[in-house]
Amino acid sequence: MEQWLKDDERLDYLLAEDLRIIQSPSVFSFSLDAVLLSRFTYVPIKRGKMVDLCTGNGAIPLFLSARTSAEIIGIELQERLADMATRSIAYNKLSEQITIRLGDVKGIATQIGSEKYDVVTCNPPYFPAHEASERNLKEHLAIARHEIHLTLEEAVISASELLKQGGKAAFVHRPGRLLDIVTAMRANRLEPKRIRFVYPKEGKEANTLLIEAIKDGKPDLKILPPLYVYGVDGQYTEEVKEMLYGKE
Numbered sequence: 284m285e286q287w288l289k290d291d292e293r294l295d296y297l298l299a300e301d302l303r304i305i306q307s308p309s310v311f312s313f314s315l316d317a318v319l320l321s322r323f324t325y326v327p328i329k330r331g332k333m334v335d336l337c338t339g340n341g342a343i344p345l346f347l348s349a350r351t352s353a354e355i356i357g358i359e360l361q362e363r364l365a366d367m368a369t370r371s372i373a374y375n376k377l378s379e380q381i382t383i384r385l386g387d388v389k390g391i392a393t394q395i396g397s398e399k400y401d402v403v404t405c406n407p408p409y410f411p412a413h414e415a416s417e418r419n420l421k422e423h424l425a426i427a428r429h430e431i432h433l434t435l436e437e438a439v440i441s442a443s444e445l446l447k448q449g450g451k452a453a454f455v456h457r458p459g460r461l462l463d464i465v466t467a468m469r470a471n472r473l474e475p476k477r478i479r480f481v482y483p484k485e486g487k488e489a490n491t492l493l494i495e496a497i498k499d500g501k502p503d504l505k506i507l508p509p510l511y512v513y514g515v516d517g518q519y520t521e522e523v524k525e526m527l528y529g530k531e
Contacts (some may be wrong), residue, residue: 287374294374297342299529300349303373304342310363313342313379315512315523316406316455316491319481321346322526324404324453327353331401334358334445336388336438341368343404344381353401355436357383358391360433382526389437403442403452407435414516435460436467443471446498453495461492474500479507 288294292307306312321343326333331353335343340358347355359365365385372381386394388405402443435456442452452473456464458480465475473496481491489509519527 287370294459297345299525299527300346301529302345302349302375303371304340304345305367305374306340307367308529310340310367313339317327317342318346318526319491319493319510320404320406320453320455321350323455323477323479324495325402325451326351327401329353331364332356332399333402333404334391334395334400336391336403336405336441337407337433338368338383339364339406341371341375341381343406344368344383345371345375345377347404348375348377352380355381356395358386358388358395359383360385360387381444388441391441395445397444398447400445400447401450405438405442405452405454407438407454407456408433426442430445435463439464439467439473440471441470443473443498444474448499450498452498453493456492456494458489458492461494464494468494468496472499473497474502475504476500477505477507479510481510481512483512485511 288305290307291309292305295306310530320341329352331351333347333351333353333355335355335357338344341357344355344357357368359368362385365383368383370379371381379515384395417496417516446452454464468475475494475496477495480489481493510522511520512523513515
């Protein structure tokens with residue numbers, strides 16, 4: 284076990300997928316957003332090529348691997364996170380399906396190929412870089428959460444460059460950026476087709492947005508039923524429980 288882990292890392296279970304993931308409290312741990320996005324997005328079941336931008340420690344490619352046999356490439360700017368992701372994938376014996384590339388999301392299509400992918404997923408930094416009150420002082424977390432190296436528009440541009448015509452881009456973000464993300468998508472040949480708002484519980488404002496677009500798609504937007512994370516009893520709702528722990 285120790286051969287897989289460094290420093291303060293630990294090996295966590297992804298229960299629904301029956302996989303393990305290397306995490307570190309001081310660097311990065313995936314959030315529920317990664318689970319939500321990986322379940323929301325369309326996946327080709329057998330063949331195809333997928334890219335996960337801002338892959339972090341590889342949570343989304345690992346989640347997706349349980350739903351598809353398609354080839355998945357994860358792109359991560361931070362060397363420590365890319366290394367953790369690569370080791371998690373090797374531990375789960377998924378190296379033939381998932382590849383982690385260390386690199387900048389901006390312009391990544393020039394390195395891995397333009398207009399050749401079926402699906403692009405992205406859990407981008409949420410907060411503008413100038414929001415000092417939101418900034419986490421740890422550099423790894425700040426880069427993951429704030430638009431220091433990558434803006435929302437730049438992430439959308441890269442997704443569009445990677446996707447073939449008819450390919451799908453799925454993003455998770457904050458509801459307050461809905462108009463920004465729709466504007467960026469439409470400016471880059473991505474037509475929003477499905478939106479789902481996620482609420483902490485009934486009666487609260489939505490705090491997460493899931494959105495999927497089709498490259499060069501026709502305008503026709505579906506707003507899906509709301510997803511509630513917690514029920515009135517303070518426990519996960521059945522839908523979220525199944526995402527996290529699998530079917531009983």
